[in-house]
Amino acid sequence: MEIHDIVVTILAEFPYALYGSMLVGAVCAFLGVYIVAKRVVFLGAVLTQVSVFGLALTFLPAFALPHTVGSLAITLVAVMILSRLLTGRRIPKDAVLGFVFVFSIAVRILVMQKAPKVEVSEIESLLRGDILFVTPELFYLMSGVFVLAMTVHLAFFKEFTYISFDAETANTQGFKADIWEMLFYMIAAVVISVATHMVGDIFVFGFLVIPPVAAMLLVRRVKKIFLASVVIGLLSPSVGLLLAFKFDFPSSPTMVAVGAVVLCAAWLVNRLRVN
Amino acid sequence: MDVTPLIVFKNATLGYGRKIVLKDISFEINEGDYFGMVGPNGAGKTTLLRAILQTLKPMSGAVSFNPRSDAAMRFGYVPQRDTVDHIMPYTVHEVVMMGRYRQIGLFRLPRKEDHEIVLESLRHVGIEGLRGMSFRDLSGGQKQRVLIARALASKPAVLILDEPTNGMDLSSRVSILELIHTLHEENKLTVIMVSHLLDDVVNYVKRIALVEQSFFQVGTVDEVLTEKNLSAVYQLPVSVRSVDGAKAISIRGLRGDT
Numbered sequence: 001m002e003i004h005d006i007v008v009t010i011l012a013e014f015p016y017a018l019y020g021s022m023l024v025g026a027v028c029a030f031l032g033v034y035i036v037a038k039r040v041v042f043l044g045a046v047l048t049q050v051s052v053f054g055l056a057l058t059f060l061p062a063f064a065l066p067h068t069v070g071s072l073a074i075t076l077v078a079v080m081i082l083s084r085l086l087t088g089r090r091i092p093k094d095a096v097l098g099f100v101f102v103f104s105i106a107v108r109i110l111v112m113q114k115a116p117k118v119e120v121s122e123i124e125s126l127l128r129g130d131i132l133f134v135t136p137e138l139f140y141l142m143s144g145v146f147v148l149a150m151t152v153h154l155a156f157f158k159e160f161t162y163i164s165f166d167a168e169t170a171n172t173q174g175f176k177a178d179i180w181e182m183l184f185y186m187i188a189a190v191v192i193s194v195a196t197h198m199v200g201d202i203f204v205f206g207f208l209v210i211p212p213v214a215a216m217l218l219v220r221r222v223k224k225i226f227l228a229s230v231v232i233g234l235l236s237p238s239v240g241l242l243l244a245f246k247f248d249f250p251s252s253p254t255m256v257a258v259g260a261v262v263l264c265a266a267w268l269v270n271r272l273r274v275n
Numbered sequence: 276m277d278v279t280p281l282i283v284f285k286n287a288t289l290g291y292g293r294k295i296v297l298k299d300i301s302f303e304i305n306e307g308d309y310f311g312m313v314g315p316n317g318a319g320k321t322t323l324l325r326a327i328l329q330t331l332k333p334m335s336g337a338v339s340f341n342p343r344s345d346a347a348m349r350f351g352y353v354p355q356r357d358t359v360d361h362i363m364p365y366t367v368h369e370v371v372m373m374g375r376y377r378q379i380g381l382f383r384l385p386r387k388e389d390h391e392i393v394l395e396s397l398r399h400v401g402i403e404g405l406r407g408m409s410f411r412d413l414s415g416g417q418k419q420r421v422l423i424a425r426a427l428a429s430k431p432a433v434l435i436l437d438e439p440t441n442g443m444d445l446s447s448r449v450s451i452l453e454l455i456h457t458l459h460e461e462n463k464l465t466v467i468m469v470s471h472l473l474d475d476v477v478n479y480v481k482r483i484a485l486v487e488q489s490f491f492q493v494g495t496v497d498e499v500l501t502e503k504n505l506s507a508v509y510q511l512p513v514s515v516r517s518v519d520g521a522k523a524i525s526i527r528g529l530r531g532d533t
Contacts, residue, residue, distance in 0.1 A: 037363045155382055162373050166359040172328045172352040173377045173429065220364050220409065 006245045014241075020134040020142060021203070021237035021255060024195045027146045028204055029211035029233025030153065031188050033226050036212045037164050040086065042097045043185075044192065044208035048201035049104040050078040051193040056108045059115035068141065068197050075193040078104075079185045087178060129200030131241075131251045138198050145194050149187050160184060161222065199252060206256035207233055214259070214266035232262055278305040279341060281433065281465060282327055286336035289322050295334065296322045302484065302493040304467060306341075306432075309459045311480035311496075312469045315509060318487045320469045324437060327467065328352060351431030355438050356418045364409040367421050371396055371406075374428030396424040400454060416447030423454065433465040434458060440475050448472075452479055473500070477522045496522070 001009075010018050035044055054074025057063045063070055078100065085096045153160060159180055162170045167177040195204045215228035240255030247254075280303040290296045296319040304310050304327075312320050325331035326338050328350060351374070374396070375389045397403045400420040405413065410421055419439055426434055436455065440448040456479055459466045470476050476483065477496055484493045485500065487508045492499050505513035505524065512527040 033363075037360060039362070158373075158376050158379070159381070161363075161365075162376055164360060165363065165365060165370070165373065166354060168354050168358055169352050169425075170373075170376075171330055172350060173374075175376070216362070216364075222363050222365055222369065225363070 001246065003242065003246070006242055010241060010245065014132055016134040016136055016139045017132045017251070018238060018241055020139045021131050021199055021241060021251075022234050023139070023142055023146055024199050024203065025207045025211070025233035025237040025255070026230045027149055027191055027233075028195060028207035029215075029229040030226060031149065031191055032208040032212040032233075033215070033229050034160065034164055034184065035188070035208055036216070040093065040097070041209055042094060042101070043082070043086075043188075045201075045205045046082075046097045046101045046104070047075060047078070047189060047192040048196045048204050049101055049108075051075045051189075051196040052201055053104040053108040053111070054193070055197060056111045056115070060111060061116065068138075068194060071197055072190060072193045075189040076186065079189040080182070083178070083182045083185045087181065129196060129198055129203070129252075131199045131203065131255075134198055138194075142194055142198055145190055149191050152183070152187055156180075156183075202256055203237075203252040206259055207236075210256070210259035210263050211236070214263040217263075217266040217270040232259065236262055278307070280304070281306045281308070281341050283339045283341070284326070284336070285339070287326065287333040287338050288335045289319070289326050289331065290334050291322075291331075296488065297486070297491065298488075299336065300491050301336075304465070304482075306465055307463060308465050308467075309456075309479065309481045310465075310467045311476035311483040312467070312486055313471065313473055313476050313483060313500075314486035316471055318508075320471070320486050321437065323484070323486060324435065324467075324469055327435065349430065349432040351426030351429050351434045353419070353422045353426045353434070353436040353439060355441060356415065356422060357442075359410075359422075361411045364411055366406065367397070367402065367408055367410055367413070367424075368393060368406040370410045370421055371425045371428050374425035377429065392428055392430070393424075396427040399427055399458075400424045414447070415443050416451060419443070419447075419451050420454065423451075423458075427458070431464070433467065435467045435469075437469045438471065439468065440470065440472060448475060455479070473505075473524045477524060500524070 032044065035041055051071045051074070054071040055067050057074060058065050058067050058070035065073070082096065082100065085091065086093050159175060162175060163177050163180045171177045192204055211229040211232035212225070214232050215225045219225055219228050236259040237255045240258040241251055243249065243258065244251040244254040282304040284300050284302050286299050286301055288295055288298050312323060314320050322331065326333060371393045372385055372389065375385060375392060379385055379389060394403065394406070397406055400423050402417060402420045402424065405417060405421070410418060413421065434455070439455065440451050443451065452475055455466060455468065458464050468476065468480065477500055480496060482494065483496050483499045484491070485504055485508060490504070490508050492504060500515060500522070502513055502515050505515065514525050514527045516523050
């Protein structure tokens with residue numbers, strides 16, 4: 001299949017796969033800059049697994065909610081608990097995240113074993129998200145989440161960057177760092193939860209980490225890092241989708257692999273510039 | 276001379292959870308003071324600082340701020356420089372602008388006036404030329420000046436510094452201490468400085484608190500930093516001498532010192 005034919009096929013048959021993956025790529029890339037700067041990269045992986053666990057719960061009769069609602073509710077509860085535990089000093093951050101990560105996976109497996117009348121493979125497929133079959137409803141929901149996340153982040157850019165740079169001093173200036181942190185994690189939870197349901201955990205975690213790190217290697221100004229990260233988050237999925245069609249690869253891993261190639265190129269550019 | 280108490284500790288007990296760090300302490304910091312807080316590591320200096328910054332409430336007693344003085348609420352805080360983020364390449368200008376965020380308010384962008392105040396603050400600490408550089412790429416002394424400039428940008432009446440010379444070489448230390456001294460003398464700023472380095476504090480501050488969990492004394496440098504007090508707090512034979520008009524503190528019996 002030629003590139004032109006692939007583009008025509010994607011736009012005709014799978015437009016929401018393209019728009020949806022670009023949208024999720026951009027919003028994850030934006031939030032990821034803070035996540036990398038706060039040194040809580042593993043939080044992205046943890047929240048995707050918590051979100052998948054919440055989704056799995058909705059297969060049980062006792063929690064028969066819409067999948068996105070169940071996923072969102074569990075992720076928000078987890079964030080409230082995590083934001084307290086991550087600011088404490090008794091337990092190391094990585095130990096807290098590691099525990100929640102493995103707990104979510106273990107409980108999800110247990111839940112799936114008890115889910116009635118549904119094949120495990122069917123549930124797994126739903127839990128992992130499938131970019132090619134993004135529905136218009138899910139896409140519009142994600143668009144709403146995107147607008148919400150970007151509006152809050154742009155409206156409070158000063159406050160989020162101050163807390164991220166120096167929470168201690170921000171606190172002395174009357175900014176309640178723990179409340180701002182909570183707001184940040186809540187938004188991250190909503191984005192990750194809806195995005196995981198839409199495109200899967202590999203894509204979400206990949207785009208929370210890869211574009212921000214590539215952007216940090218490529219540019220030397222904070223606002224440009226956000227911009228470059230979003231551009232990489234927008235372009236990598238579209239190139240990835242083309243390659244997935246061309247070589248008959250699964251779409252999510254291909255998009256993440258394209259992001260990884262961009263990251264390697266950014267690292268090379270950075271090395272050449274330093275030398 | 277008429278002195279106005281700015282911050283008053285009255286039988287204050289400070290700590291975290293159930294753990295008491297400093298018990299039943301009473302003292303005042305006055306407007307125009309150059310106040311030092313010294314003591315060994317883990318003695319409770321940061322706890323005291325947090326009470327002054329109102330990020331820690333006393334377990335009992337009171338820490339009050341003079342309601343007649345607007346200075347009491349206008350703190351410019353300079354944290355230890357290794358507590359700030361070194362991943363993101365914030366420019367010096369952006370870091371100093373953070374000192375204006377409270378005045379700028381929510382949903383607003385910095386105005387021309389805020390940019391002018393940032394420039395003025397950078398000029399004040401002698402690093403106007405660094406404004407476009409990344410904070411993370413600066414030397415320790417330059418970073419400290421940026422953080423002082425950020426505190427000045429908030430137009431404070433009280434400058435509070437936590438271990439401002441920690442980890443610096445001798446020339447950077449002297450340069451930062453001279454800068455703080457100048458800000459106190461010329462700008463009439465009340466300065467509160469925490470340090471575990473006695474030499475940094477002894478020849479600059481006017482009043483001092485020697486802090487240790489079982490020992491707490493406040494007064495002038497001559498009253499507080501005596502051989503007897505220091506030996507008791509540090510559990511070492513400390514010698515306090517005058518060298519070329521300046522105080523020098525050393526440990527007796529070390530490397531030929533007698």
